[in-house]
Amino acid sequence: MLVVPADARADWGVTAFLGNVWTRSNVVHVVIPEARTDLQIEPVQYGDESFRSPVYYGGRVSWTPPAVRHIAVEAEFIHMKMLAEADRSARVHGLWRGVRVDDVLPVATVMQRLAMSHGLNFILANVAYRSSAHQRLVATVRTGVGATVPHVETTFDGFSHDHYAGGGLGAQAAGGVEAGLRSHVYAVAEYKFTWASPTIAAASGTATVPARSHHLVGGVAYRF
Numbered sequence: 001m002l003v004v005p006a007d008a009r010a011d012w013g014v015t016a017f018l019g020n021v022w023t024r025s026n027v028v029h030v031v032i033p034e035a036r037t038d039l040q041i042e043p044v045q046y047g048d049e050s051f052r053s054p055v056y057y058g059g060r061v062s063w064t065p066p067a068v069r070h071i072a073v074e075a076e077f078i079h080m081k082m083l084a085e086a087d088r089s090a091r092v093h094g095l096w097r098g099v100r101v102d103d104v105l106p107v108a109t110v111m112q113r114l115a116m117s118h119g120l121n122f123i124l125a126n127v128a129y130r131s132s133a134h135q136r137l138v139a140t141v142r143t144g145v146g147a148t149v150p151h152v153e154t155t156f157d158g159f160s161h162d163h164y165a166g167g168g169l170g171a172q173a174a175g176g177v178e179a180g181l182r183s184h185v186y187a188v189a190e191y192k193f194t195w196a197s198p199t200i201a202a203a204s205g206t207a208t209v210p211a212r213s214h215h216l217v218g219g220v221a222y223r224f
Contacts, residue, residue: 013062015062015222016219017220018217019218021080023211026043027210028041030206032157033204038094039095039096040093041111043091044090058076062074073127074128075125076122079119079121084107085107089104089107092110113160123146126143136180139176144172145170146169150165156205161200167196172194173193176191184224185222186221186222189217189218190217192213194213
């Protein structure tokens with residue numbers, strides 16, 4: 001939501017935003033072949049620290065092709081965080097150190113840490129549609145798909161990892177409004193829903209972490 005359509009010419013815009021994210025509880029699947037472990041932990045719940053350093057932030061660049069008034073293509077970056085609440089209890093079932101388990105345990109019994117405090121980062125290509133019913137107010141919807149780059153911070157069964165890694169595909173659907181403040185400058189408010197299922201390092205194996213997240217963001221856009 002960067003550009004207020006005006007005439008049949010190409011437009012460029014940039015925006016920057018801050019926000020808050022709420023990630024839904026999920027089922028974390030841990031597979032560590034060397035430890036004879038194949039576990040599902042559910043539900044894993046996540047705390048919100050969007051305004052604690054490093055804060056939630058994002059930005060995008062938008063281009064409206066010549067002679068297209070309502071469609072824009074965009075490149076967008078979103079830095080959100082996920083921090084599992086390991087002090088809560090969850091159902092742990094599957095194979096753990098070669099022994100079958102199916103019990104409600106503190107998550108920290110198996111998973112002492114699962115965090116992406118330096119970001120479950122989205123790098124997305126978007127298509128946006130803008131409806132300009134009023135000259136200074138624009139309603140926008142967008143959808144995007146691209147790569148995720150999580151900063152993995154895990155401690156499973158006493159073994160730790162802390163590094164950036166590829167997280168596979170991610171996607172978003174979003175809608176919001178843009179209000180004109182002054183020439184070329186607009187206030188932005190937006191709701192997003194993002195999807196990702198990164199498979200990250202856990203001890204000598206992996207953990208799959210479905211991430212379904214709600215975002216509320218606000219920022220400033222500038223049209224060239």
